[in-house]
Amino acid sequence: MLLFRQPSYDYSNTPKEEMQALGKKWQDWVGGIAAQGKLAGNGPRLAMEGKVLKAGGVVTDGPFVEIRERLGSFILVKADNLDDATTLAHGCPALDAGGSVEIRPIFE
Amino acid sequence: MEQAALKQLFQQEFSKMVAVISKIYGLQHIELAEDIVSETFLLATETWAAKGMPPNPAAWLYTVARQQTLYHFRRNRIFTEKVMPELTSRQEKTDEAALDFSLQNIKDSQLQMLFAVCNPAIASEAQIGLALRILCGFGIDEIAEAFLSNKETINKRLFRAKEKLRTENIKMELPPEPEISKRLDNVLHVLYLLFSEGYYSKTQNQILRKDLCLEAMRLCVMLTEYDRTNLPRTNALLALMCFHASRFGARQTEEMSQVLYEQQDPALWDTALISQGMHFLDLSAEGNEISSYHLEARIAYWHCQKADTPEKWEAILQLYNQLLMINYSPSVALNRTFALYKANGQHEALREAEKLKLENNHFYFLLLGELYTGIDDRKAKMNYQQARALAKTQTEKEGIQQKINNLP
Structure with a gap:
């Protein structure tokens, strides 16, 4: 599983053309993985808002204050090993936004 | 007569x-x-x-x-x-x-027969044979010719399919309401294969090929005439068929190979079929459903646009990206990479193409040859040679040789 994290998802000031270009970047990047027949599942995009439940029944609105990068979305890829999966992660647009891709094997 | x-x-x-x-x-x-x-x-x-x-x-x-x-x-x-x-x-x-x-009973019976023949219990190769025989009234000779096979093989295949009708106790009836949508997928898939069989058939018999396509379209029209099967994806498939069929005269397909091989001749496109396709494409847009037929129909629509604009190739690229996410196939991957070349440029497409590793596919090496041309002509030549070695027909081999000769 490739998990994408970015410091910010605030695109409220981003012009429309740039948003389109960004959308295209993601589409082309995932399309490239799919073209290799290595896309196993396209995860949903996570919305900006959310809540966090902590021990003791404390509920907070911002789930993201403590971690530097928020989880944005994820995809499932097919790869023989962790290194191959990491190779697929190269070129991910989250990296351009100062974010990261976390590569984690899943149990089947 | x-x-x-x-x-x-x-x-x-x-x-x-x-x-x-x-x-x-x-x-x-x-x-x-x-x-x-x-x-x-x-x-x-x-x-x-x-x-x-x-x-x-x-x-x-x-x-x-x-x-x-x-x-x-x-x-x-x-x-x-x-x-x-x-x-x-x-x-x-x-x-x-x-x-x-009566007209009504003929129509009902044919629709029921369509669902019976397209029952998932029957193996798909036999299913197409059976569809050609029972739904389209083709003779055994014609089916054999379409499959580039012989009569005995076809007869055996049909026999097995009919055996299945018996052993699986398949009835001539429409599936019950909750199942109809799922079963329709199977029917549409068979019609899609039937059409492709005609469109991409190896037989040189042009009349037979066209006949196959028209029959697939006729059966698809039949599905649009019945409320419960007249769904957006049915119309999407029909639109796809119309767009493809419109270029039948020009023998023009969106397959990368053809784009690379042949000069487009839009004068030969059938504009009436294109506007039919537009009509069904509009109908397919109802609701939120996006099937692979929707995506393929839109790709085919763009290929019917004469002007080679950046918008066209960008749209085609995104449609291929989406199509790959629904179902991967090597030919879709190749066509996507070709669109990437047209939309994002040669260097990016080359990087992506190198990752595909479709080692037994001569179209793959043909694409690599094209993408290396001008960047690394020595590698372009090597890839073309590989493509020539893997190509199945003499015409294809000659076409590739032409490309090698044209290299600087």
Whole structure:
């Protein structure tokens, strides 16, 4: 599983053309993985808002204050090993936004 | 009536009559239905040759088929009464139900037959053969030619398919309401394959190929005429077929190979079919459903646009990206990479192409050859040579050699 994290998802000031270009970047990047027949599942995009439940029944609105990068979305890829999966992660647009891709094997 | 017209009439009526008779006899006896119809055609040919054509040939055929069916049935009943008395009551009931060749019953029976033939229990290769025979009225010779196979193989395949109809106890009926949408997917897939069989067929017989495509379209139209099967994806498939068929005259496909090989000749595109395609594409846009047919129809739509604009290739690229996420195939991956080349440029496409590793596919090396041209001509040549070695036909090999010769 490739998990994408970015410091910010605030695109409220981003012009429309740039948003389109960004959308295209993601589409082309995932399309490239799919073209290799290595896309196993396209995860949903996570919305900006959310809540966090902590021990003791404390509920907070911002789930993201403590971690530097928020989880944005994820995809499932097919790869023989962790290194191959990491190779697929190269070129991910989250990296351009100062974010990261976390590569984690899943149990089947 | 000339031979070709007679052949066409028989082909048209074959599927209707087999469907109506099978409705009475059950799919277990589909061979009997085929025999009855064949005998009827034989009688028609003899009688019409001697006395001339009746004013309404179809009505003549139905009347004779009705008599033939009764005759078979009575003969069959003697056998049944002696051997299997328990079946008589059912047979008697059937005897009373005269064959109904009304337009409505023909339509209903054909639709039910379509669902029966496209039952997932039958292997897909046999399914297409059976569809060609039973739904389209093609002769064994023609089916063999379309598959570039021989009559024995086709006969065996059909036999196995009919055996399945029996053993799986497949009935001539529409699936119950909750299942109809899922079963429709199977039917649409078979029609898609049927169309592709014609469109990409290896046979040189152009008339046969076109016939196959038109039959697939006719069956798809049939599905749009019935509320429960007239879904957005049905219209999307029909739109896809229209767009493809519009370029039939130009023998132009969106396959990368063809784009690389042939110069487009839009003058040969059939504009009437393109506007038909637009019509069905509009209908397919109802609701939120996006099937692979939707995506393929839109790709085909863009290929019907003459101007080679950046918008066109960007749209095609995104549609291929989406299509790959729904279902991957090597040819979609190659076509996507070609669109990437047109939309994002040669260098990016080359990087992506190198990752595909489709080592046994000559289109892959053809694409690599094209992408290396101008960047690294030595590698371009190596890839073209690899493509030439893997190409299956002489024409293709010559085409690739041409590209090698054109390299600086």
